[in-house]
Amino acid sequence: MPRFSSKxxxxxxxxxxxxxxxxxxxxxxxxxxxxxxLVLMAVVRLGSEAYGMRIHHELESTARRRCSLGALYxxxxxxxxxxxxxxxxxxxxxxxxxxxKKYFQIKAHGERALKESYAATRRMAEGIEPLxxxxx
Amino acid sequence: MSAxxxxxxxxxxxxxxxxxxxxxxxxxxxxxxxxxxxxxxxWFHAMMYTTGILGPAAFIVGRYRFLTREFLPVxxxxxxxxxxxGMRCTIRTTRMRWLVNCVMLCMAFAMxxxxxxxxxxxxxxxxxxxxxxxxxCLSAGAVLIQVRLYSTVKEADxxxxxxxxxxxxxxxxxxxxxxxxxxxxIPRRHREHLIGxxxxxxxxxxxxEYGLRKARLWYWSQVLTSIWxxxxxxxxxxxxxxxxxxxxx
Numbered sequence: 156m157p158r159f160s161s162k163x164x165x166x167x168x169x170x171x172x173x174x175x176x177x178x179x180x181x182x183x184x185x186x187x188x189x190x191x192x193l194v195l196m197a198v199v200r201l202g203s204e205a206y207g208m209r210i211h212h213e214l215e216s217t218a219r220r221r222c223s224l225g226a227l228y229x230x231x232x233x234x235x236x237x238x239x240x241x242x243x244x245x246x247x248x249x250x251x252x253x254x255x256k257k258y259f260q261i262k263a264h265g266e267r268a269l270k271e272s273y274a275a276t277r278r279m280a281e282g283i284e285p286l287x288x289x290x291x
Numbered sequence: 292m293s294a295x296x297x298x299x300x301x302x303x304x305x306x307x308x309x310x311x312x313x314x315x316x317x318x319x320x321x322x323x324x325x326x327x328x329x330x331x332x333x334w335f336h337a338m339m340y341t342t343g344i345l346g347p348a349a350f351i352v353g354r355y356r357f358l359t360r361e362f363l364p365v366x367x368x369x370x371x372x373x374x375x376x377g378m379r380c381t382i383r384t385t386r387m388r389w390l391v392n393c394v395m396l397c398m399a400f401a402m403x404x405x406x407x408x409x410x411x412x413x414x415x416x417x418x419x420x421x422x423x424x425x426x427x428c429l430s431a432g433a434v435l436i437q438v439r440l441y442s443t444v445k446e447a448d449x450x451x452x453x454x455x456x457x458x459x460x461x462x463x464x465x466x467x468x469x470x471x472x473x474x475x476x477i478p479r480r481h482r483e484h485l486i487g488x489x490x491x492x493x494x495x496x497x498x499x500e501y502g503l504r505k506a507r508l509w510y511w512s513q514v515l516t517s518i519w520x521x522x523x524x525x526x527x528x529x530x531x532x533x534x535x536x537x538x539x540x
Binding site for chain 1: 477480481483484485486487488489490491492494495513516517518519520521524
């Protein structure tokens with residue numbers, strides 16, 4: 156007979172680990188936010204040249220989305236923690252004051268998340284143009 | 292600084308410098324005094340309108356001569372030197388535009404004071420108020436222009452000296468040191484790459500395109516907007532660790 160306590164929830168260590176392990180077993184990527192999707196797309200578009208300032212330029216020129224470098228690095232860090240992108244430190248260059256670039260590359264898990272996000276957006280966008288008065 | 296430049300103009304300037312340096316403080320005092328104390332006497336008004344017309348006229352003549360004799364030669368030289376080291380000097384054109392706007396503003400004020408003043412000589416409170424405000428703006432703006440001109444020429448001289456001595460290239464390209472100091476607040480794992488990105492953009496894109504002043508402003512804006520998201524992410528991360536630790540304990 157299990158003993159139920161009045162405390163039900165994730166406030167014990169065993170519950171926490173149980174929930175974490177359950178999430179990882181589903182193997183389904185977390186849904187991407189709008190900005191995360193744009194950043195991942197920029198990384199894909201730039202290929203081997205994807206580093207901070209280039210991604211920033213790509214977001215500004217193609218997506219017409221203004222953001223600070225700090226916000227971009229925070230997002231890239233989050234994507235890296237989620238396992239969607241991998242980073243690699245390049246060679247230091249003189250125009251950067253002897254500092255190295257950090258290149259980013261999308262991983263298979265990230266590709267899957269991006270595909271799902273893109274597909275969801277496309278499905279939702281179907282037939283929406285006339286409702287918004289056209290011009291999309 | 293403003294008082295010093297006024298004193299310099301009075302002591303070392305040509306006749307028009309002496310005229311405007313003497314009349315602008317008078318304008319600054321006379322018009323508000325007229326508005327506050329209502330001293331509607333003919334001699335007082337004669338003094339007001341004489342200074343109101345003479346001051347701006349002398350100032351415009353003086354600034355025109357200053358621009359053509361001192362300002363332009365210095366900046367032409369700076370431009371040539373910048374071209375020699377592979378940079379485009381856009382400071383001159385932007386500042387010239389700014390100065391021309393200021394001179395136009397001065398002329399508008401002068402017209403308001405000198406021409407519209409006697410027409411509306413009807414003891415109207417609003418007219419007196421506008422006139423007093425315009426006179427204060429005119430005097431303060433003119434002194435600001437003077438200070439700005441001196442500092443601009445000084446800065447240009449400094450840059451020319453740097454470039455001629457061969458050490459200017461590095462100095463011209465330097466980012467604001469205080470901003471770089473602030474970047475030390477960024478978490479270490481991002482710091483090197485973010486500073487590198489900013490420096491690359493500063494030296495290769497923004498500086499040649501917009502000039503030193505705007506490039507430095509751009510650098511400051513990037514630093515200030517970049518600090519907050521990284522700082523906030525770090526705070527949340529630490530807060531998350533504390534909450535987790537407390538729940539595990």
